[in-house]
Structures are given as structure tokens and as C-alpha cells.
Amino acid sequence: NAGVTQTPKFQVLKTGQSMTLQCAQDMNHNSMYWYRQDPGMGLRLIYYSASEGTTDKGEVPNGYNVSRLNKREFSLRLESAAPSQTSVYFCASSASSGGRDEQYFGPGTRLTVT
Amino acid sequence: QKEVEQNSGPLSVPEGAIASLNCTYSDRGSQSFFWYRQYSGKSPELIMSIYSNGDKEDGRFTAQLNKASQYVSLLIRDSQPSDSATYLCAVRNSGYSTLTFGKGTMLLVSP
Numbered sequence: 001n002a003g004v005t006q007t008p009k010f011q012v013l014k015t016g017q018s019m020t021l022q023c024a025q026d027m028n029h030n031s032m033y034w035y036r037q038d039p040g041m042g043l044r045l046i047y048y049s050a051s052e053g054t055t056d057k058g059e060v061p062n063g064y065n066v067s068r069l070n071k072r073e074f075s076l077r078l079e080s081a082a083p084s085q086t087s088v089y090f091c092a093s094s095a096s097s098g099g100r101d102e103q104y105f106g107p108g109t110r111l112t113v114t
Numbered sequence: 115q116k117e118v119e120q121n122s123g124p125l126s127v128p129e130g131a132i133a134s135l136n137c138t139y140s141d142r143g144s145q146s147f148f149w150y151r152q153y154s155g156k157s158p159e160l161i162m163s164i165y166s167n168g169d170k171e172d173g174r175f176t177a178q179l180n181k182a183s184q185y186v187s188l189l190i191r192d193s194q195p196s197d198s199a200t201y202l203c204a205v206r207n208s209g210y211s212t213l214t215f216g217k218g219t220m221l222l223v224s225p
Contacts, residue, residue, distance in 0.1 A: 031211050042217035043158070043202065050211045058212065090157055096211045101146040103204075103213060105157040 002026055004106035006091050012112045013081045021076040021109050023091030031096040032074035033103060034058075034066060036087040043090070049074055050096065081113045116141045118205050120216035128224055133190040135201050135219050140184070143208030147179055149188045150202040152218065158202055162188060193223045 004025045013019055025032065033048040035058075045058030049068040063085060065077045074093075078085060088110050092103040117140040127133045135149075146165055150158035164170045164177040164186070176189040186205075190197055200218040207214055 033212070040217070043215040045212055048212055094211065101206050101211070101213075102148065102160055102163050104160060105150075108157050 004091055004093055004104055006089075006106040006109050008109060009107065010110050012114065013078075014114055015082060017081050018077065018079050019081065020078075021089055021091075021111075022073070023075065023106060024073045025091075025093040025104075026072065027093060027095070027104065028071070029093035029095050029104075030071075031094045032068065033092040033094070034064075034074070034076045035090045035092065036060065036085075037090060037108075038087050046076065046089075081111075083113045085111065086113045087111060116205070116207055116214045118203055118214050118216040120201075120203050120219045122217060123220040124222045125219055126222045126224065127193050129193060129195060131193050131223075133193045133197065133221055133223070135188040135190075135203075135221065137186045137188075137203030137205075137216055138184055139186070139203075139205045139214075141205060141208055141214070142184065144181075144205045145208070146206035147177070147186045148204040148206075148213065149175075149177060149186075150204060150215075152200045152202060154199075190221075193221075195223045195225050197221060198223050 007022045034046040035043045047066040052071045091106040094103045149162040152158045162177040174191045178187045202218045203216040204213040
């Protein structure tokens, strides 16, 4: 049981390049989330998908797009990377049913934009 | 904007002592509260969830919730050097399936 997996673990991009961060969960969870974590700023929600087929903006969505590909997979795309998007990105998932709100996190992707 | 406040620390305690971590939140309608532990360079790991007023114990950890005061705390008994980490408080946003996280309190346990 792998839980939440993310690829890649590390990535370096040049300004203006695009990339997609992949996330998958094997816990049959309904909801999935993308966060970024920056020193002094804590964890901030970028986008989330409360259930398969839906996506919603979080606190810091500008410059990002997401796709809930199926119940297991939720990807985050940077269309034109900027240095301000240098961060650690975490994917998380939650059952979000029966009162179970706990979120479980993947190992993270460390992204540097030069 | 819903807020979750924590002292950034570091909170330093000797091995074997009780560490007390505190969190206040602004969303009066919140019903679900969580504590995560994050080691440097790693992802957040869920250690406690609490939904009702009062105390919830799990091993060396006790979570305490007071909804009237909008206050959540985490007690770690018999602290160990391996407990040294940043502890994140998270609160479910009322009406949504999202969480707001505090910025975390760094705990240092000295041998």
C-alpha cells in the first residue's frame, strides 16, 4: 500500500518552461489537494478536487492548472514557470466521507525555477 | 481569510519533559482539527485528529480542544529527541473539504 505518490521528486526549470507534477493515491479517497510550502509562509492550498470530476481554486491558484484524471490521479501543471514558483509542492488526499477529514500527504516535489 | 495561529518557536524542552504546543483559529464553524508532524525535508505526517471538545489521548500524545475558546493544543509526554520536528496545526474550513494550516511550531528536545 503506497499511499500517496508524487513524481518527480526534484525538478529544475528555466523561466517560461512548462511542466506537470503527477500525484496518485491508492487509498480510494474521494478528495485530492495540491499545496505549496515556502519558508515562513506555511502550507498554502493551490487547487483541490473534492470528488472525481470537480476541481476548485484554493488560496494561491494563479499560474497553475489542475486535472483530476480519474479517482486515483490529480496532476498540477505550470504552463509558464516563474521564479516565484520555486517551492516544495505536496499532494494530499482525504476520504472526505463519513466524517473522515484526515489528509495524507505525498513525499513532495522540490521545484527550482531559474 | 480564515486564520490558524501558532507560535513559531523554537520550543525547547529537555528529554523526558512534557512539551505543550498551542494553536488558535478564527473559523467558529470548524468541526475538525488535526496535528501534523513534519521533519526537516520531509512531508507532513498526521499524528492526531480531534472532533469533540475535551481530550483525546494516543500513546504519548494528547490533543485538547476547546471550541468556545477556539483553541487546540497538543501535549507530548516523555519527550524524546526523535520528537524534534515542526508541528503543524490544521483546521477544517466550515462548509468545505479543505484545511487551513498554521505555520507550525518547531520543537527541540535536548538529550
